[in-house]
Amino acid sequence: MSLRTNLDRLAASISQAADWVATIANALGTIVVLVLVAVMNVDVVARNFFNAPFRGVVEVVIFSMILIVFLQLPDVIRVNRLTRSDGFMAVVGQAYPWVGRVLTRAVDGLACVFMALAAYATWPVFVETIESCSYITPPEFGPPFTGNLLTDLFEATERCDYFGTPGVFTAPWWPVRMVITLSAGLGSVLFLFKSIYAGRRLELVRLPDQDN
Amino acid sequence: MSPVEIGIISVVAIVVLVYLGLYIPVALGTVSFVAIWFVSGKPILAINFLRVPIGDSVTEYEFATIPLFTFMGLLVSKAGLGADIYDVMNRAFRKITGGIGMATVGANAVFAAVTGSSIASASVFTRISVPEMLRFNYNPRFAVGVVAGSSVLGMIIPPSAMLIIYSFVAEQSVGDMFLAGIVPGIILAATYIVAIFVMGRLTPGFVGGQTSDEYAADPMTTAEVLSKTVPIVLLITIVLGGIYTGWLTPVEAGAAGALAALLFATVRRRLSLRSFWESLLETGHITASILFLITTASLYSRMLGFVALPNELNQFLAANELDFFWIMAAYVVLMLFLGTLLDTASIILIVVPLFINIIEPMGLSLVWFGIITVVGAEIGLLTPPLGISCFVIKTTLDDSRISLKDVFLGALPFAFVMLLVLIVLIRFPGLSIGILN
Numbered sequence: 001m002s003l004r005t006n007l008d009r010l011a012a013s014i015s016q017a018a019d020w021v022a023t024i025a026n027a028l029g030t031i032v033v034l035v036l037v038a039v040m041n042v043d044v045v046a047r048n049f050f051n052a053p054f055r056g057v058v059e060v061v062i063f064s065m066i067l068i069v070f071l072q073l074p075d076v077i078r079v080n081r082l083t084r085s086d087g088f089m090a091v092v093g094q095a096y097p098w099v100g101r102v103l104t105r106a107v108d109g110l111a112c113v114f115m116a117l118a119a120y121a122t123w124p125v126f127v128e129t130i131e132s133c134s135y136i137t138p139p140e141f142g143p144p145f146t147g148n149l150l151t152d153l154f155e156a157t158e159r160c161d162y163f164g165t166p167g168v169f170t171a172p173w174w175p176v177r178m179v180i181t182l183s184a185g186l187g188s189v190l191f192l193f194k195s196i197y198a199g200r201r202l203e204l205v206r207l208p209d210q211d212n
Numbered sequence: 213m214s215p216v217e218i219g220i221i222s223v224v225a226i227v228v229l230v231y232l233g234l235y236i237p238v239a240l241g242t243v244s245f246v247a248i249w250f251v252s253g254k255p256i257l258a259i260n261f262l263r264v265p266i267g268d269s270v271t272e273y274e275f276a277t278i279p280l281f282t283f284m285g286l287l288v289s290k291a292g293l294g295a296d297i298y299d300v301m302n303r304a305f306r307k308i309t310g311g312i313g314m315a316t317v318g319a320n321a322v323f324a325a326v327t328g329s330s331i332a333s334a335s336v337f338t339r340i341s342v343p344e345m346l347r348f349n350y351n352p353r354f355a356v357g358v359v360a361g362s363s364v365l366g367m368i369i370p371p372s373a374m375l376i377i378y379s380f381v382a383e384q385s386v387g388d389m390f391l392a393g394i395v396p397g398i399i400l401a402a403t404y405i406v407a408i409f410v411m412g413r414l415t416p417g418f419v420g421g422q423t424s425d426e427y428a429a430d431p432m433t434t435a436e437v438l439s440k441t442v443p444i445v446l447l448i449t450i451v452l453g454g455i456y457t458g459w460l461t462p463v464e465a466g467a468a469g470a471l472a473a474l475l476f477a478t479v480r481r482r483l484s485l486r487s488f489w490e491s492l493l494e495t496g497h498i499t500a501s502i503l504f505l506i507t508t509a510s511l512y513s514r515m516l517g518f519v520a521l522p523n524e525l526n527q528f529l530a531a532n533e534l535d536f537f538w539i540m541a542a543y544v545v546l547m548l549f550l551g552t553l554l555d556t557a558s559i560i561l562i563v564v565p566l567f568i569n570i571i572e573p574m575g576l577s578l579v580w581f582g583i584i585t586v587v588g589a590e591i592g593l594l595t596p597p598l599g600i601s602c603f604v605i606k607t608t609l610d611d612s613r614i615s616l617k618d619v620f621l622g623a624l625p626f627a628f629v630m631l632l633v634l635i636v637l638i639r640f641p642g643l644s645i646g647i648l649n
Contacts, residue, residue: 030492033279033499037474040280040467044460061276061463065503068279069270072500082235083501085554087603089233103233111238117245121263180267 015193021186022074029071036064056169063163066176070183077190082111105198112191119184126177133160133172215251219519222247226512226562227553236558237508244508244515251519261518265510270503273463274379274386279499280466281371284473285327286491288447291477294323294336296440302344303432309412310419312348313358314405316341320362321401324369325448326469328376330556330593333366334359334601338608351420352614354411356605357622361404363601364590364630367556368583369397371451371466373502374590377557378582380506381513381564386462387455392579392644394452396587399643400633407629418625443476502557509561522569529570536574540638543567544588548631551592555600559589576641583644587634594627596620 040061043054076082089107093100131137133156146152160172213221222243229239241262249258288294301315301322308314319341320333327333337359345355367374370390379389412419451469454460460468477483516522529539543563550559564585571581593601602619637643 026493026496029500030489030496033283033492033495036276036279037283037467037470040276040464041471044464044468048459058273061273062271065272065275065279066270068496069500069503069507072496073504076497076500076504079497081497081501083237083505083555083558084233084235085230085558086233088231107232107234107238110242111235114238114242114245117259118241118262118266121259122266125263125267177267184266 011193011196014189015197018074018186018189018193019078022078022190025071025183025186026075029068029075032064032067032071036061036068039064056164059164059169059171063169063171063176067179070179073183074186074190077111077187077194101198105195108191108195108198112188112195115184115188115191119181119188122177122181122184126174126181129161129172129174129177133157133174213250215519216521216524218247218251219516219521219524222515222519223521223562223566227550230558231553236554237505240505240512240561241508244512247515248518261514262511265507265514269507269510272380274376275503275506276463277371277376277386277466278373278502279495280463280470281328281373281376282498283491283495284371284447284451284466284470285329285332286494287470287473287477287483288323288326288444289332289336290487290491291443291473291480291482293326293444293447293476294319294333295340297322297444298337298340300432300437300440308409309416310354310408310421312341312345312350312421313354313408313419316345316358317362317365317401317404317408320365321369321397322444322448324365324367324372324397325452326371326444326473327366328371328373330363330366330590330601331604334363334604335608337363338605342605342609345421348421351418351622353618353622354419354421355622356602356609356614356619357624357626358404358408360594360599360601360605360619360623361626361629362401363605364593365397365401367590367593368393368400368587370394370455371462371469372586374556374560374586375582377502377506378560378564378585381509381561382568382578382582384578384582388579388648389582390452390455390462391647392583393586395643395647396583396633396637399636400587400630403629403633404626407625411625447472447476505557505561509565512561513565516565522566525566526570526573539570540584543584544634544638547585547588548591548595551589552595554592556586556589556593559592560585563589577645579648580641580644584634584638587630587637591627591630591634594620594623594630599623 039054039057043057047053089100089103092103135153135156146155157172160174162170163173163176164170226239226243229243230236245258245262248261249255252258298315298319301318302312305311305314305318316337320337323333323336338356341359342355345358346352366372370393372390372393375389375393376386378384379386408419447469450460450472451465454465454468455462474483534542546563547559550563554562568578568581572578593599596602599620602616602623606614606616606619
């Protein structure tokens with residue numbers, strides 16, 4: 001087999017893996033939507049009928065919004081639903097197919113660069129929030145490591161920079177920050193393959209074992 | 213180049229790039245990034261500018277209205293509430309020339325009060341109302357024009373995704389925006405109905421159609437009318453009633469509405485597990501794309517502030533002693549121009565940060581300004597070359613006898629009516645904000 005076909009195969013499988021991750025993240029985000037509807041309704045009923053407001057609901061809502069957006073964003077990119085107006089492209093693409101293709105490549109390429117920039121820009125925030133827990137390095141304050149892995153893990157998570165109001169609802173920031181950075185990074189990868197394949201990729205991805 | 217010049221070039225660059233087909237959030241983000249880099253000469257500053265909105269602009273409680281109302285709208289369409297209300301309206305208007313057209317407008321206005329999107333309205337009513345009009349020999353152009361024209365009601369009558377988006381850019385309360393949208397929406401619907409009546413009299417050829425006594429032999433029983441109207445009336449009461457009385461915040465109203473819609477759809481057995489999952493999926497997609505758009509738009513508005521473009525524009529207007537009339541005229545023309553190229557959300561996100569610093573010092577209400585903006589930007593849904601409502605109708609219809617040109621020509625009278633209503637709304641702010649006092 002030539003190097004060229006090997007490269008093609010490698011690219012196709014990376015592209016497919018990226019699609020898979022996006023689809024799974026999307027399903028997770030979709031579940032968060034359902035949770036959001038449920039939590040809000042429990043709050044409305046509890047507050048109005050039982051006079052027992054669900055404390056921390058605002059925090060939970062904000063938290064789930066971030067998750068919804070960044071878990072679903074890669075899939076939005078994957079299925080070509082990111083907001084655009086492609087009327088001009090469609091008209092030109094019909095008259096001069098090669099112009100349309102060049103334009104598609106350029107647009108997806110630029111989008112790839114932008115998403116990479118977004119991932120790069122948000123990366124330090126993620127690192128900062130996870131370092132605030134000092135999972136591995138000895139903590140600057142509080143009890144030192146005990147040696148028990150689980151105890152230390154919980155202790156460390158307590159130390160994390162948190163989101164929310166103490167006593168109502170708090171959650172460590174880093175998982176959210178991680179989702180944001182990974183989401184942007186995955187978006188960048190998806191755009192890269194869109195740019196490379198420029199509409200041709202269906203044939204490439206369709207490996208023989210997936211015909212069902 | 214001065215910062216302001218870079219700012220002006222950026223705004224133009226965004227419009228051009230979007231026209232070429234670049235994703236709108238990417239256009240807003242990339243151009244703003246480059247502009248800040250150029251002005252400051254420090255790439256690290258541009259990176260910092262990029263970091264803040266991506267991490268923080270989604271952390272707003274009221275953003276939750278977007279997935280909740282979207283989900284509710286999707287369920288309501290699946291439950292067939294649009295078709296029900298259309299059925300009832302159709303009987304009410306059956307004796308008048310253009311009656312099915314009026315019924316479509318009326319049904320759309322009611323349906324709009326439970327959905328937030330014109331796209332949903334356009335696709336639902338293309339399927340139920342256009343075939344009906346064609347069956348009664350209406351002019352195809354009129355048939356599609358009515359659906360296109362009345363679909364914009366979906367985004368003016370609350371709950372509306374566009375009112376929500378505006379409320380974030382202008383930092384207004386979502387509840388106030390919703391309430392302010394009610395009267396203008398009703399006025400627009402009523403004006404459409406009057407316009408159809410007038411067209412039926414003056415240009416019967418354009419309307420076409422015949423009245424029918426088909427329904428006379430088959431009157432609807434009271435029970436039928438009730439079963440077709442009660443669910444939608446109940447939903448409207450929960451959502452708008454809840455917000456108006458202050459019993460529910462807009463977010464809670466969205467959640468309660470979504471749950472009620474879910475119950476209706478389940479009870480009527482119109483919701484399979486599969487279509488339930490699809491609705492959730494669709495909700496997630498729409499939410500993510502709107503919020504990503506808002507995120508990058510917040511980067512754009514920071515960039516505008518950084519290059520001081522809104523201040524400069526303000527001084528320019530002051531120096532030339534431009535008064536209210538000319539500012540509004542310029543604003544409407546700008547929105548109409550952008551409306552031929554961009555979608556409604558993008559227009560709002562691009563023009564509002566430029567103009568808001570001019571409107572506020574003039575002592576004008578930002579809630580009123582929001583209604584003007586949404587109605588003005590919505591006209592673009594109907595105008596070529598990129599009227600999105602018209603595209604949706606053409607795609608949903610899938611009928612080779614009706615071309616995209618027919619849809620645009622049919623929608624034109626309705627776009628004109630919208631413009632007239634817009635002028636009235638600008639002239640009489642009380643129509644929008646009166647309800648808030």
